[in-house]
Amino acid sequence: MEAKKLLIMDSSPLGTVGESTRKIMYSVALSLVPALAVSVWMFGWEAVRVLVLTSIFCVGLEAIIAKFSRQKIDYMDGSALVTGILLAMNVPSNAPWWLLFIGSLVAIVLGKQVFGGLGQNIFNPALVARVFLLISFPLQMTTWPLPQVFDGSTGATPLGILKTEGVGAIAKLNVGDLAMGHMGGSLGEISALALLIGAAFLFYKKYITWEIPVTFIGTVFVFTGIFYAINPAQYASPVFHMFTGGLFLGALYMATDMVTSPLSFKGKLIFGFGCGFFTALIRLFGSYPEGVSFAILFMNAFVPLLDRYFPEKKFGMVNNG
Numbered sequence: 001m002e003a004k005k006l007l008i009m010d011s012s013p014l015g016t017v018g019e020s021t022r023k024i025m026y027s028v029a030l031s032l033v034p035a036l037a038v039s040v041w042m043f044g045w046e047a048v049r050v051l052v053l054t055s056i057f058c059v060g061l062e063a064i065i066a067k068f069s070r071q072k073i074d075y076m077d078g079s080a081l082v083t084g085i086l087l088a089m090n091v092p093s094n095a096p097w098w099l100l101f102i103g104s105l106v107a108i109v110l111g112k113q114v115f116g117g118l119g120q121n122i123f124n125p126a127l128v129a130r131v132f133l134l135i136s137f138p139l140q141m142t143t144w145p146l147p148q149v150f151d152g153s154t155g156a157t158p159l160g161i162l163k164t165e166g167v168g169a170i171a172k173l174n175v176g177d178l179a180m181g182h183m184g185g186s187l188g189e190i191s192a193l194a195l196l197i198g199a200a201f202l203f204y205k206k207y208i209t210w211e212i213p214v215t216f217i218g219t220v221f222v223f224t225g226i227f228y229a230i231n232p233a234q235y236a237s238p239v240f241h242m243f244t245g246g247l248f249l250g251a252l253y254m255a256t257d258m259v260t261s262p263l264s265f266k267g268k269l270i271f272g273f274g275c276g277f278f279t280a281l282i283r284l285f286g287s288y289p290e291g292v293s294f295a296i297l298f299m300n301a302f303v304p305l306l307d308r309y310f311p312e313k314k315f316g317m318v319n320n321g
Contacts, residue, residue, distance in 0.1 A: 275299050
């Protein structure tokens, strides 16, 4: 009987690999260094303050939970640190400390530990915190310091300008500047190029694959491009939508979260398409200027169904079709 149990194969993960959770998580943190460096260059020491506080809060809160929990929790495995970094990249650089603490608390407790800890959470913890903060404290979460202006001046993001003032107000914005990060926004919204450089390392290590990022970004490009082609006087170009907001951060780092994304090739394609579709839908017709966070969380809820109806091919399975 015991021998038969050893032959039972279930969904991934199967067997062992040479990469530990700790190694993967710290590698992800390392890959974010280029984007964080650009954030510090753009927003100065305030960006460092936000990053340090969210990292300390997330790791510290998980350490406290580990202290009083009956389950074994490795709070130094890097997962809490990555959550803290991603949370920092989803808030303005002028966010007050108490907002960062509340966000960290929501991310670690409601986004992660309430489901049973690492590997069991349904939704991306950092995005759960971001959406909670955005709904609960909209003023603090939508007051954006201007890049490389250190006198406390604030302004709207390009997507915010588009939403409130229309296409004419963004005509003077240069796509090259947007790609390099010369715009207002959260720490992780200001340099698509830096995020791509960091993600290249993750692709090289095969921690992430192309299906979700490409279908996510491609769907936003195609869907916004259709409306731009129909009425360019009302809708912004798809290139503008690519390089503004949190599209690259969401597609490369949040939607590809190993725990909250599908396992199979088909599941990843559908997941990426859904993320892109709902992001574009909210940007074009919703009341919020940005839809990346909402779209990813919405699609996170469908991951169990995608894994069920489009299962990963098990080791040893032969395709008889």
